[in-house]
Amino acid sequence: MNRMNETYSGTQHGTGVLKSVKRSSGGAIFLTLLGKECLELLRSFKLIWVPIVFAVLGIMQPVLSYYMPIIIEKAGNMPEGTVIEIPPAVGSQVLADTLSQFGVMGILILALACMGIVSGERNNGASALVLVKPVSYASYILSKWLSMMLLAWGSLLLGYGAAWYYTWLLIEYVDVVPFLLSFILYGLWFSFVLTVTLLFSTALRSAAGAAFSSLGAAILLSVLAGLIPKYMAWSPGALTGLAYQAATSSGWLQMEPASWWAIITSLIAIAALLAASVVLLKRAPARD
Numbered sequence: 226m227n228r229m230n231e232t233y234s235g236t237q238h239g240t241g242v243l244k245s246v247k248r249s250s251g252g253a254i255f256l257t258l259l260g261k262e263c264l265e266l267l268r269s270f271k272l273i274w275v276p277i278v279f280a281v282l283g284i285m286q287p288v289l290s291y292y293m294p295i296i297i298e299k300a301g302n303m304p305e306g307t308v309i310e311i312p313p314a315v316g317s318q319v320l321a322d323t324l325s326q327f328g329v330m331g332i333l334i335l336a337l338a339c340m341g342i343v344s345g346e347r348n349n350g351a352s353a354l355v356l357v358k359p360v361s362y363a364s365y366i367l368s369k370w371l372s373m374m375l376l377a378w379g380s381l382l383l384g385y386g387a388a389w390y391y392t393w394l395l396i397e398y399v400d401v402v403p404f405l406l407s408f409i410l411y412g413l414w415f416s417f418v419l420t421v422t423l424l425f426s427t428a429l430r431s432a433a434g435a436a437f438s439s440l441g442a443a444i445l446l447s448v449l450a451g452l453i454p455k456y457m458a459w460s461p462g463a464l465t466g467l468a469y470q471a472a473t474s475s476g477w478l479q480m481e482p483a484s485w486w487a488i489i490t491s492l493i494a495i496a497a498l499l500a501a502s503v504v505l506l507k508r509a510p511a512r513d
Contacts, residue, residue, distance in 0.1 A: 255364045258355075262372035271338050275376060278334055279327070279384030286323040287391040290314040316397040320404065321472040323388040324411055327381065328447070328465055335380070335415065336422050336439050339373050341432030343423065343506070348430060352506075362503045370423055370499060377415045381408065407472035410488075414464040417491050418443045420498045427502045459486035461494060 266272040289296075294311045343366075346352040356365060389404050421442050425435035446462030457463060464487050 254360060255368060258360070258364055258368035259371055262368050263375070266372060266376060271376065275334060275338055276380045276383045279331060279380040280387045281384075282326050282330055283323055283384035283386070283388035284391050286326055286388055287314075287319050287395050290319050290322070291395040314396050316392045316399040317403065317473040319392045319396060320385075320388060320399060320407065321469045323385065324407060324465070324468055324472060327384065327411065328414075331381070331384070332415070332418055332443055333440065335373075335377055335419060336436045338376070339419055339422050340426060340436035340439075342369050342373065343426040343502075344430055344432050344435060347509070356506075362506050366423070366427070366499060366502045366506060370420065370502075373419045373423065374416060377419055378412050381412055381415060385411075403471050403474050406474075407468045410464050410468035410471055413488065413491055414461065414468065417461045417464070417495055420495045424498045424502045424505070427505045458484055459490050461487060461491040463487040464491060 263272070291314060293314075297311070343352070346355075352365070356362065385404075385408050389399060392399055418439060422435060422439035425438045426432065429435050429438070443462075446457075446460055447465055448462075450457040450460055450462035450466060454463070454466070463484065467484055467487060
């Protein structure tokens with residue numbers, strides 16, 4: 226019964242979008258599809274709980290860094306006379322540690338939130354109602370991708386901004402330049418991972434399969450970039466290391482020329498993955 230209700234709901238939603246796009250043309254069609262995706266994010270509460278989780282993760286790091294000496298002191302179970310010296314927290318390092326939190330929990334949360342963005346509609350038949358003239362496959366994919374970007378970049382800005390504010394409040398002021406540079410670099414990494422998620426969601430029927438395939442790809446790239454940085458400086462996986470460097474630098478990030486290839490490669494890869502998603506959708510737009 227739940228499956229039938231889900232299918233009926235998706236079908237009704239697709240029918241409403243179809244009626245809207247029939248009265249539109251060009252850019253208006255894309256805006257209609259984008260509005261539909263944003264409304265879906267709001268109805269599923271992803272537009273609420275995902276940013277809240279990022280904000281909590283962002284606040285936790287500076288708060289824990291500030292209170293860690295007190296926590297260890299009050300923990301007890303230490304031999305008498307034990308002296309534990311903890312160096313004062315450094316604001317830039319706190320921001321870098323916050324990015325590490327986002328790299329583990331943040332990517333997992335976003336991948337799980339977006340794993341069924343295409344496969345879900347293909348399975349319940351909603352995509353078959355939307356993907357008719359005058360709706361193009363490219364508009365369909367791009368509207369979903371842009372809604373994912375709005376969710377990811379907005380959540381990252383809220384969480385990382387909260388970390389920057391509480392670091393300033395509790396520890397020390399960190400200049401805006403390294404904060405913005407590290408934010409942009411990490412946002413680009415999020416964009417790449419979610420574009421991979423979109424590709425797998427288009428290629429696979431299983432939403433869970435799409436999520437864990439994209440997570441596996443992200444982990445593999447990050448591990449390779451850490452193990453052999455000399456040979457993987459061009460890969461998107463190197464973006465996380467560049468973001469950490471930007472967060473701990475005092476001014477503009479001085480990157481090696483090879484490191485710029487990580488940014489260029491990521492942008493090219495995102496465009497290629499979007500094109501591949503469109504091609505895959507054309508081959509099997511609806512439920513078999």
